[in-house]
Amino acid sequence: MNRERETGGFLKKYPGVKIGIIALILLLVVGVSSAFTVEKEVEVNFKGKVYTANGKLLESLEEVLIANELPVSDEYKYSTPLTTLFKDVIDVTIEKKISGKILVDGKTIAYLSGGVTVGDVLEENGVKPDEDDKVEPGLNSPLTEKTGDIKVTRISYVESTGIKDVPMKATIVEKAELPAGTRIVVQVGQNGKANKKEKIRYENGVEVSREVITCEVIMPAVEEIIEVGPSTTIVMPEAVEVSSVTGNVNVEKSATGDGSASINPESGFKGSMVVSATAYTATGNNTASGTVPQSGRTIATWGGIPFGTKVYIPALGGVYTVEDRGGAVGYGIIDIYMDSEAACESWGRQNIEIYFVD
Known part of the structure; x- marks a missing residue:
């Protein structure tokens, strides 16, 4: 009771304070109402044009844009979040989001x-490239309308150790005294063997390359030496590296080439070569071509010579037919x-000389 009397007395004694309090309350009410x-x-930048958006201070940016018939959609991105109160917005840029495929x-x-x-x-789509993976365009490339499809190639590596072939090399020498189109193998080449440790690269699970880490040669490769007649075209298997060619010799490569020289009309043979000849007998099975040996x-030859090819073997005095293959027949x-x-x-x-018959 005494406190109320004191307060009332204070306000009566100092009426200016009472007026100030009332003014402050009115000011707060007016301020809130004004907000x-x-x-x-x-200013709103959209599609290269500048628009003016009007809105109340305590409205959200989204509400103001809708009221001003400006786009509000998931298809667009906004420089200021749509939930921002309009009183805190300085300017806005609206851009269309970029679309494409991953x-x-x-x-x-x-x-x-x-x-x-x-x-x-x-990241938005939950795709996490590993450190070795290839991303095209690159991860830090700017996202623009020209970006288009984004390709992620999974890269992995596997180390492999084992006995591998060491490819032989070949030297081809033109001999003027030989008939045109003739081919004679004076030294039969042979692949070597090596204990190799290789790093194999896979892209999306498919092998694309091999890198030799260590290589211990167990058996050196034997170089093949071939003598040919003038102006001869010779087809060599892709796996054989031709290290030297003398004279006017045209060398062509073929993944399945049999290495036979071009046809020599005068001799009636496609060419000749010296081969290493072994022999085998009945195994109880038909040949690889399906015939009874x-x-x-x-005869059995390497895969580059088609089944049915006729081969004249002077050492045996007859013409033989290529009908079989063999694991050791390289x-x-x-x-x-x-x-x-x-x-x-x-x-x-x-080591005998053979002739390929027309």
Whole structure:
């Protein structure tokens, strides 16, 4: 009771204070009311044009844009968040989001992004490239209308150790005294063997390259030496590196080439070569071409010579047919079918000259 009397007495004694309090209250009421009613203008940049947006201070930017018939959609990105109170907005830029596709892991993912870089797009769509993976365009590339599809190539590496072939090399020498188109192998080449440790690169699970880390040669490769007649075209297997060519010789490469020289019309043969010839006998199976092997007819050669090719073997005095293959029958080797093991042992291994028949 005494406190109320003191307060009332104070206000009566100092009426100016009472007036000040009332004025302050009125000012607060007016200020709050103004916040809901006072408007401001903000520039909005959209599609290369500048628009003026009017709105109340305590409205959200989204409400103001809608009221001013400016776009509010997930298709666009905004320089100021749509939830920002309009009183805090200085200016606004509206840009259309970028669309395209992400190609990754055998899938196609459509994207619509307001990100700044390609990396932002991948993050938004839950795509996480590993350190070795290849991203095109790069992760830090700016995201623009020209970005288009984003390709992620998964890169992985595997180390492999084992016995590998060391490819042989070949030297080709032109001999003027030989008939045109003639080919003679004076030294049969042979692949070597090496214990190799390789780093294999895979892209999306497909091998694309091999890098030799260490290589210990177990058996050196033997160089093949070939003599040919003038102006001869010779086809060499892709795997054989031709290290030296003398004279007017045209060398062509073929993944399945048999290495035979061009046709010599005068001799009636496609050419000749010296091969390492071994022999084999009945195994109880048909040949690789499906025929029943026959002595005096069947020979096995490397895969570059088609089945059915006729080969004249002077050492045996007859024409044989390529009907079979063999695991040990590599380039420059033939295996001749004979009637018995005794005949095979008697033949052994011989370097002989053979002729490819027309």
